[in-house]
Amino acid sequence: MNTNCIVAQSGGPTSAINASLAGVIKAINDSDMYDTVYGSLHGVTGVLNDDFINLTDICKSSDDFLICLSCSPAMFLGSCRYKLPDHEKDNSDYKRIFNTFEKLNIGAFFYIGGNDSMDTAAKLTAYAKIIGSDVRIVGIPKTIDNDLICTDHTPGFGSAAKYIATSILEMAHDTFIYELQSVTIAEIMGRDAGWLTAASALARNKYNDTPQLIYLPEVAFSFENFLRDVREKLRNSNNILIAVSEGIRDKSGEYISCSKSSRDIFGHSQLSGVGKTLEQLIKNEIGIKCRSVELNILQRCASHISSKTDINEAFNLGYSAVKHSEAGNTGFMASICRDSTTPYVAHVEYVDVAEVANKVKSVPRNWISPAGNDVSDELVEYIRPLIQGETETSFENGLPRYTNISHLISHSA
Amino acid sequence: MNTNCIVAQSGGPTSAINASLAGVIKAINDSDMYDTVYGSLHGVTGVLNDDFINLTDICKSSDDFLICLSCSPAMFLGSCRYKLPDHEKDNSDYKRIFNTFEKLNIGAFFYIGGNDSMDTAAKLTAYAKIIGSDVRIVGIPKTIDNDLICTDHTPGFGSAAKYIATSILEMAHDTFIYELQSVTIAEIMGRDAGWLTAASALARNKYNDTPQLIYLPEVAFSFENFLRDVREKLRNSNNILIAVSEGIRDKSGEYISCSKSSRDIFGHSQLSGVGKTLEQLIKNEIGIKCRSVELNILQRCASHISSKTDINEAFNLGYSAVKHSEAGNTGFMASICRDSTTPYVAHVEYVDVAEVANKVKSVPRNWISPAGNDVSDELVEYIRPLIQGETETSFENGLPRYTNISHLISHSA
Known part of the structure; x- marks a missing residue:
């Protein structure tokens, strides 16, 4: 029957x-x-x-x-x-x-x-x-x-990755028009794994080297190292674009974000504000033009x-x-x-x-640069077929x- | 010659x-x-x-x-x-x-x-x-x-309007999936004029009535009226989507935003945070799930x-x-x-x-609803040909x- x-x-x-x-x-x-x-x-x-x-x-x-x-x-x-x-x-x-x-x-x-x-x-x-x-x-x-x-x-990952890489490329065009030095921070989803943030690297092409810095939640984040990285990149480029995961944490496991109070019913922290936190840090510590863009829910529904x-x-x-x-x-x-x-x-x-x-697949450490501020070519080549x-x-x-x-x-x- | x-x-x-x-x-x-x-x-x-x-x-x-x-x-x-x-x-x-x-x-x-x-x-x-x-x-x-x-x-307006209306429609699909009551706020560019924010109304179709509320800079913004509007809409809809211009001001002309300190060299205020401000207000005063999405620079470069x-x-x-x-x-x-x-x-x-x-063309007052929380059909029909x-x-x-x-x-x- x-x-x-x-x-x-x-x-x-x-x-x-x-x-x-x-x-x-x-x-x-x-x-x-x-x-x-x-x-x-x-x-x-x-x-x-x-x-x-x-x-x-x-x-x-x-x-x-x-x-x-x-x-x-x-x-x-x-x-x-x-x-x-x-x-x-x-x-x-x-x-x-x-x-x-x-x-x-x-x-x-x-x-x-x-x-x-x-x-x-x-x-x-x-x-x-x-x-x-x-x-x-x-x-x-x-x-x-x-x-x-x-x-x-x-x-779902491939479409989100395509949206992210496209948006980063478009933001790069938006970024390079001014002679004024600037930093643009793109905050990308990914509470525990950096796959989506890594997809930003697909925006690189023969004329565009952004994002020049990429931070994933798999590597402990340090404000000191971040500022050092940004200062170093500013020596060679007028306009820096940084991709950062919403889920980055410091070495004690605390999220780098303004508000980390509420949790949803599965116990996940509700994140917001990583981009704004780093934007404020750069304004205060380096003192140049900085803006942050949260790709937000459009990366999952565009x-x-x-x-x-x-x-x-x-x-x-x-x-x-x-x-x-x-x-x-x-x-x-x-x-x-x-x-x-x-x-x-x-x-x-x-x-x-x-x-x-109830298990999570993280980005392997050897697919992230030793300094923890970029992704490897292997990771980019892993993602590339999925956005085609x-x-x-x-x-x-x-x-x-x-x-x-x-x-x-x-x-x- | x-x-x-x-x-x-x-x-x-x-x-x-x-x-x-x-x-x-x-x-x-x-x-x-x-x-x-x-x-x-x-x-x-x-x-x-x-x-x-x-x-x-x-x-x-x-x-x-x-x-x-x-x-x-x-x-x-x-x-x-x-x-x-x-x-x-x-x-x-x-x-x-x-x-x-x-x-x-x-x-x-x-x-x-x-x-x-x-x-x-x-x-x-x-x-x-x-x-x-x-x-x-x-x-x-x-x-x-x-x-x-x-x-x-x-x-440039028509393409930005098309991006905004598309994004609002996609956000509506993202919004209606949960039974939990929620408010989503979309912050849209427009320092002095509400044309772009008005374009959000183009997302409405036979099944989608979002955004249910639209606030332009042409009408003085009042927190009290805003909360009254939201509470009223929540009586008939579980999920509210609100379009708000970055440039909304109160009756004394002050911007409704968290940070309004810096000004660019033409004397324009650098705005940010209207969406976050209203998100926090709704969380505090109404106590329901609320998120804000700043369409940010992608609306001008997508x-x-x-x-x-x-x-x-x-x-x-x-x-x-x-x-x-x-x-x-x-x-x-x-x-x-x-x-x-x-x-x-x-x-x-x-x-x-x-x-x-050095002149600015604002949205005419009669193209905005008397209560100042929506736009007229005339305004929607004015914009519609431009996104085709x-x-x-x-x-x-x-x-x-x-x-x-x-x-x-x-x-x-």
Whole structure:
């Protein structure tokens, strides 16, 4: 007997997470084993609250829904930051989820997200085993941070990297127009890993050597060394552009930022102000023109400049994950394995989702310069294939045409 | 006897100022009256310092130079913020400039910039008249701020407006994914005029009503009214997005920003922190999740999302300005006159450059809602034609291919 599926999205937005959703839907549409695919709104909380939309019906009513969805930012299904409790302490959520699975005749649950979402998938897999449920639990990775283990890289990273490198190149053009000496600081996302900040180095070309300095969270940050680095670069260049991760910390592990008070429910510190802190430092200590630019949330949602490689891989991971579940597999995450960088070749693999949860992949120390103020050529060449290609954003009345998300907006009223 | 030309760029960057430069160069290449076109580096200071590049030669050596130039951000020739002194007090700059004009057999000087640059053009025109020089002095407008008078709008504004509306739409997608109540504040450029901030309203579509609140510098800002507006909007929407101009002031004329200490050499206040100020206010007074996003310099240099209408108009203004000077005219600025909004039709006119200098065109009060927290449909329809069309950015290795600006970088060492 055929079964139905549920798909959900969780964590922070990326430009590619809807492409994975489109891949999941397409594979289920193509499947002989699965019938209807339900979208759970706001991650796993939609399953807990019986809050679904019928994605099979939406596909039937719109010819280009999946194409438009693949190129739309953030989560079509909404997100959540809900963490399942340990089932040994409180199994009420688990009971409700598996009751809903039974009620809707669910054969597979697909969860697209980062390592917090993989934690949920791992917990559901373990619980399914205990109760003898044959619902397949599948993780599909996404995070702009690129910090998941067991995958060469994560969907969403390539598009964010393309946005960052493009923005740094454009800021370089903006920076070099004045004869006045100046420093520009670009603050880039990445709480624990410097992959996104490293992507700034892709902006370098035959005429542009910015960013001349790059600081990642993997190396302890020192104000003294920073000022020494800036002073040294100012000897040879009038205009310095510096890329700095929001997550840089001093040698005692304290974040270099103005405000570090609040924490979100996963215990992550809410960061802001690294760029402004360093801007003020340079103004005070060196006394020259300095500005800081926080790339902020646009680096994760600027779908108009997505990487085609990234979007295609995200779609393919979603599609492949469904196919792999059809063969009876559960408790896995679809991951990307790189076969070759030049030319770039990769294939999909499947890893134990419990291996991925709650771990972080940092930039290896040998991919960072000995002084901790730049990245290696190997790191740049690792990222470069991931930003290749442009998606064909369709425009309507001067603006990108994205998928209608009124179901999220009316839900939130 | 044929003469040569000098062209220069000044003020702040836009995505369209190089398209006007390309238009000037193309018209001179096509001219029977003008021979070589020299680019003065760093605005009028290049003329003072004999710092030129030969643009005619560069065109000859590269087939697609003008095409690539038209789509490249900021100033190919660099910029300056140099203000000419009153010639009655000190005419040394003027003597040097007109000596250089004579030495290089200059028939026309084209200055592409905002109202500070039009001040320079007006002063040179007046001085030329006094000394009986027949060098034609021509202003070509640009400014993302759209605050020049005597023109329907300014080149650069449409591209910045397109970037802003696109970014607001993408931020809306990023905003509506969570069920948690939140406020997002977008801080947009515009020191004295709210045109750019008003462009955020173009992001509204059939599913998106953000930004729900818009504050321009033309209306005195009140913290009390602001908090009342936000609280009222939160009654109907979970997620509020607010567009606010960097230049908003209270009724006594004080900027609403954290730091307002330094001033640039034209006496403009250096602004920062309006968004952060309001973010903190909402956190303190309403106590919900709030974030602020400063669109910062990317709104003026993100050429990868330029408006084709804007780029074409900018090119056309540069081209037309050269043609008009060939007919013996001087002391004018090429300007855009709108014939019709639906369909959008405009033509080039020529106005006295002295009329334009040092004046500011604000958003009319009747194009702002009575409560001062939104813009009118008329204002939206005024802007809409200016963001239409996409330029065909060419990409190389995953990034936009922009004009090589190594002449600016080596100059600044």
